[in-house]
Amino acid sequence: MQGKSRETFSSGLAVFFATLGSAVGLGNIWKFPYLTGENGGGAFLLVYFLCILLVGIPVMLCEFYAGRKTRKNAFGAYQQIKPGPVWKHIGTMGVGSAYFIMFFYSCVAGWVYYYLFKALKGDFIGVTLETAKAQFGATVVGPYSPIIWQVIVLIVVCAIVAAGVQKGIEKMTKTLMPVLFLLILICDLRAITLPGASEGLQFLFHVDFSKLTAPVILTALGLAFFKLSLGMGTMTTYASYFTHDNNLFRTAAKVATADTLVSLLAGIAIFPTVFSFGMEPGAGPGLLFMTIPLVFSQMPLGNLLLIAFFFLTSIAATTAMLSLVEVPVAYFVEEKGYTRRSAAILTGIIILAFGVLASLSADKSSLLGHITFGGKGFFDWFDYLSSNIMLPLGGLMIAVLIGYSVSKADIEKEFSNGGTLHQEGIITLFFFVIRYVTPALLIIVFLNSIGIIR
Numbered sequence: 115m116q117g118k119s120r121e122t123f124s125s126g127l128a129v130f131f132a133t134l135g136s137a138v139g140l141g142n143i144w145k146f147p148y149l150t151g152e153n154g155g156g157a158f159l160l161v162y163f164l165c166i167l168l169v170g171i172p173v174m175l176c177e178f179y180a181g182r183k184t185r186k187n188a189f190g191a192y193q194q195i196k197p198g199p200v201w202k203h204i205g206t207m208g209v210g211s212a213y214f215i216m217f218f219y220s221c222v223a224g225w226v227y228y229y230l231f232k233a234l235k236g237d238f239i240g241v242t243l244e245t246a247k248a249q250f251g252a253t254v255v256g257p258y259s260p261i262i263w264q265v266i267v268l269i270v271v272c273a274i275v276a277a278g279v280q281k282g283i284e285k286m287t288k289t290l291m292p293v294l295f296l297l298i299l300i301c302d303l304r305a306i307t308l309p310g311a312s313e314g315l316q317f318l319f320h321v322d323f324s325k326l327t328a329p330v331i332l333t334a335l336g337l338a339f340f341k342l343s344l345g346m347g348t349m350t351t352y353a354s355y356f357t358h359d360n361n362l363f364r365t366a367a368k369v370a371t372a373d374t375l376v377s378l379l380a381g382i383a384i385f386p387t388v389f390s391f392g393m394e395p396g397a398g399p400g401l402l403f404m405t406i407p408l409v410f411s412q413m414p415l416g417n418l419l420l421i422a423f424f425f426l427t428s429i430a431a432t433t434a435m436l437s438l439v440e441v442p443v444a445y446f447v448e449e450k451g452y453t454r455r456s457a458a459i460l461t462g463i464i465i466l467a468f469g470v471l472a473s474l475s476a477d478k479s480s481l482l483g484h485i486t487f488g489g490k491g492f493f494d495w496f497d498y499l500s501s502n503i504m505l506p507l508g509g510l511m512i513a514v515l516i517g518y519s520v521s522k523a524d525i526e527k528e529f530s531n532g533g534t535l536h537q538e539g540i541i542t543l544f545f546f547v548i549r550y551v552t553p554a555l556l557i558i559v560f561l562n563s564i565g566i567i568r
Contacts, residue, residue, distance in 0.1 A: 120185060121279035122355045128284045129360050130368055133352055135287035135433030136343045137373040138294075140222055143427065144401045146341060146374075147381025149333060151317040151395060154325035161331055165338035165555075166374070171366050172552045173344045173509050175529075175544060176516040178362045181353025183528050187444035188347030191354065192512075196519045204515065205445070207508040208347025212441040214500035215346065216465045218472040218493050219438070220271075223431040224263030225253050229403060230424040231263075238407040239417055243391055246404040253403070257481040260473040268462045268469075271435045275443055276458035279355050283440065287433050294426045298376065301383035301406070301423060304413050311386030317395060318381045332562045339559055340501060341377070342370060345509030348437035351444050362529055363540055383409070402427070439465075472496055502563035510556040517549040 123129045150158050184191040189205030232238065237249070253259065274282040305311060343349060356362075387405040388395050395401075406427075410420035439461055446457035474482040475491035483491060490498060516525075526541050527533070561567045 120354075122357055123284050124280055124357075126357065126360055126365070128280075128288050129352075129356050129365055130372075131287040131291045132283055132355075132433075132437075133349070133365060133369045134372050135291055135430075136348050136352060136437035137341065137369055137434075138291075138376050138430055139219075139343075139434030140226070140402070140427075140431050141341065142373070142377040142430070143380045144384065146337065146377035147318060147384060148395060148401070149337060150378075150381065151385060153330045153333060154322045155317070155319050156321035157323045157326050158330065158334060161326060161334040162338055163374075165335045166342075166370050168547060168551050169335060169555050169559075170338040170342045170344065171370055172544060172548045173339065173513055173556075174342055174349055174366045174370070175362060176512050176548060177344065177349035178353040178356070178366065179516060179520070179525065179528050180512070181350040182356045182358075182360075182362070183524075185354050187354065187448045188350045188441055189445050189449055191350050192515065196515055201511070201515055201519075204508055204511045205347065207504045207511075208345070208350065209442050209445050211346040211500045211504040211508060212348065212438045213465065213468075214496050214504065216435065216438050217469045217496040218476075219431075219435060220264050220267050220465060220469050221260060221473040221476055221493065223267045223428070223435060224260055224473070225403065226424065226428045226431050227267055228253055228259060228263045230421070230428050233407075233417065233421045233424050236417060238411065238420055241407045241411050243393065243404070243408065246407055250403045251477075251479075254477045255479045257474055260476070261470055264469055264473050265466060267432075267435070268466055271432060271439050272458040272462040274432070274436060275439050275461075276455045278454065283436050286429075286436065290426065290429045291433065294430055295376070295379075297419075297423050297426045298379045298383060300419065301409060302379055305383045305386040305409055308386055308390040308409075308412065310390040313389040314384075314386035315382070317389065318378075318385050332558065332567075335555060336506075336559050336563065339509060339556070340505060341373060343434070343437060345505035345507075345512065346438070346500075347441040347508075351441050352437060354444075359531055359534075361531070361535060363537060363544075468496070506556060506560040506563050510553060510560060513548055513552045513556060517545070517553065 123132060180191045180195060184194045186194060188208035189202065192204040193202045274286055276282065306315070339345070384401055384405050385395060387409050388401065391408055393405065406423060407420060410416040410423065413419060439458070442461045443454065443457040446452040446460060447454055452460065471482065471492035474480050475485065475493045477483055485491060487495065522545050525545060529541055530537060558567070
């Protein structure tokens, strides 16, 4: 894969959909809309957008620079930029974060795949709120079905990654991401016509500046960072496959905008339904699995549309996992000499070995749900260690490395595509933000994540 034989994405459109596929995941469906509604609606959105500009996009651009400049995996890229015992651990944390996230994310994706299977069987025809809750509970607790579907998820994802950058990752994301947008819009149109839908829209978009407390602002800051798949090596790895003429600034802006749009559209689909059926808006990921069947049960040809929705939701989960699995696969191929197929198989085996612990501890009623360490089970520990420790620390190190170890001239050369793009003003602003603003905010994110400040 190195040198001239190394694959790249075929076009700017492929770059956009692949990168967007990495950012868009199940968190868009429930976490972003829920946090928006609970923390001031439109006021929270304004703070979130500001955080995207000051943290999200700058760190994404740093990862773009490292990946495309070096044409290497997350480990090799930062080792090349600044050799030494400290900075190579940016890549180490990236690979580790990808694994830890996949341990629990593959479990949740398995639930999505299972719901697609249930929709195909017609299990949601005539569903009520009570039966929807019961089906979700049975899906999470298992114990056998969560593991079976987790295995199926990993087979699908690893098979796509093994197929290569263009024939696997690019083909999947470029074909199916636009259809996901279409299905969410259809869901939106139906949801806003339900009785009581206006209460859901009010919950999501009402501007309430009184809720903008320090903890809420910290929530927006952390969400802006985590929502864009930053600090885990995915954007660095994907950027190593970018074409030489790709406009990095434009790609980052388009991905951040489209990712936020998907989240808001998902919120419009879910929260009018939540209020229409008298559900609790803070139900977490269960919202996806309980409200969507109720939405489509009210529509003509509802089960057919439900099948399509869960198929495409499984695609959203899959595209996010593709980028995560690609991080260790690229590492094994380029640093350890594995073939892509062998690297994908090994990665899948490692994820399953630890991911089973997450599947069996996702609920207190699960087989391993009673086993806790410091009040957290395996599922929660995998989430906490990756999201609260490894990602913000990795993102901080990336920002400091690019901001203080790379000259402005080198940054200008890479972002201007060798002088073909004239973006001197934006580059100067980026260089200032990544040196003085982003690191300070990321330190706050990290300290808040580990509980030192609140």
